[in-house]
Amino acid sequence: MAESDKKFAGSIPKFYDTLMVPLIFQGYADDLAELVxxxxxxxxxxxxxxxxxxxxxxAPRLGPDARYVVTDLNQPMLDYAAARQGSDGRIEWRWADALDLPFEDASFDVVCCQFGAMFFPDRVAGYAEARRVLRPGGRFVFSVWDRIEENAFADDVTNAVAALFPDDPPKFLARTPHGYHDVAQIRDDLKRAGFLDIEIETREKVSRAPSAREVATAYCQGTPLRNEIEARDARLLELATDRATAAIASRCGEGPVAGKIQAHVIVAAG
Incomplete structure (x- = not known):
């Protein structure tokens, strides 16, 4: 994973939340919240x-006396999340590294993580930390994206932007968000971290947006793919967005667009 893959700063958090969240994250967030x-x-x-x-x-699904600690390694994203959430006395916002959690052993009934494990530099260590802070009988609930070919918009954008930089194609989406999709590997990593009871379900959904342009803007300007494009030539960010727009429109047509998305949802205990 490149260092720029972890950089969610500047205008990225706002683009990410206003465009990427409704595009691909909301449905899986609802699933994860229900499981937790x-x-x-x-x-x-x-x-x-x-x-x-x-x-x-x-948060609305938890009891009035529940303790809910929300963490992230990226402070700008955490600040954005806290401001967007508003006042809730049950929630504690903490900067924290998932591989080195600042909590005592057996502190939580559930640890959850949506589409974050792909960014862990050492996933076994991250899973072991989750297990360490879980109480006996607790559950680790998380999700990761399936391979990029099963996620139409991400694939379209990656191929379109790669054509603009043929000598050094940006590979963020394939490398990191969609780079940890092997179910056997996920199961093995969890077992190495000490989890014994592991359930993995692959869930397909449909991603929708009002236009191809909105999808292209979400991916090119609301994710660290933007960092990769600007590192090559910042003047080409809009052109890259244009190329991605054209690629999506050529497959989906004008007007509202839809594409398959697919992820693995995992519940581990033991």
Whole structure:
């Protein structure tokens, strides 16, 4: 993973939350919130919370006395999430590294993480930390994207932007968000971290947007793909967005667009 893959700063958090969240994240956030809330946990830790889409979906489902600690490694994203959430005395916002959690052993009933594990430099270590802070019988609930070929818009954008930079194509989307999709590998990593009971379900959904342009803007300007484009030539950001728009429109047509998205949803315990 390149260092720029972890940089969600500047205008990226706003673009990410206003465009990417409704495009691909909201449906899976609702799924994750339902899974977490099913056991009526009294204490929940969320890692890699991003702009807070899971937080907004889960908080209303938790009891009035629940403790909910929301963390992220990227302070600008955490600040954005906290401001967007508003006042809720049950929620504690903390900067934290998922690989080195600042919490005591057996502190939480559930640890959850939506689309963050792909960014862990050492996933076994990250999973072991989740297990360490879980109480006996606790659950680790998280999700990761399936391979990029199963996610139409991400694939379209990657191919379009690659054609603009043929000698050094930006590979953020394929390399990181969609780079950790092997179910056997995920299961093995969890077992190495000490989890014994592992359930993995692959869930397909449909991503929709009012236009191809909105999708292209979301990916090219609301993710670290923007960092890769600007590192090559900042003047070409709009052209890259134009090329991605054209690629999506050529497949989906003018007007509202739709594309397949697919992810793995995992519940681990033991």
């Amino acid at each position: 809330a099913a056991s009526s946990p009294r204490s929940v830790l969320e890692t890699a919370a991003g702009s807070g889409v899971v937080t907004r979906a889960l």
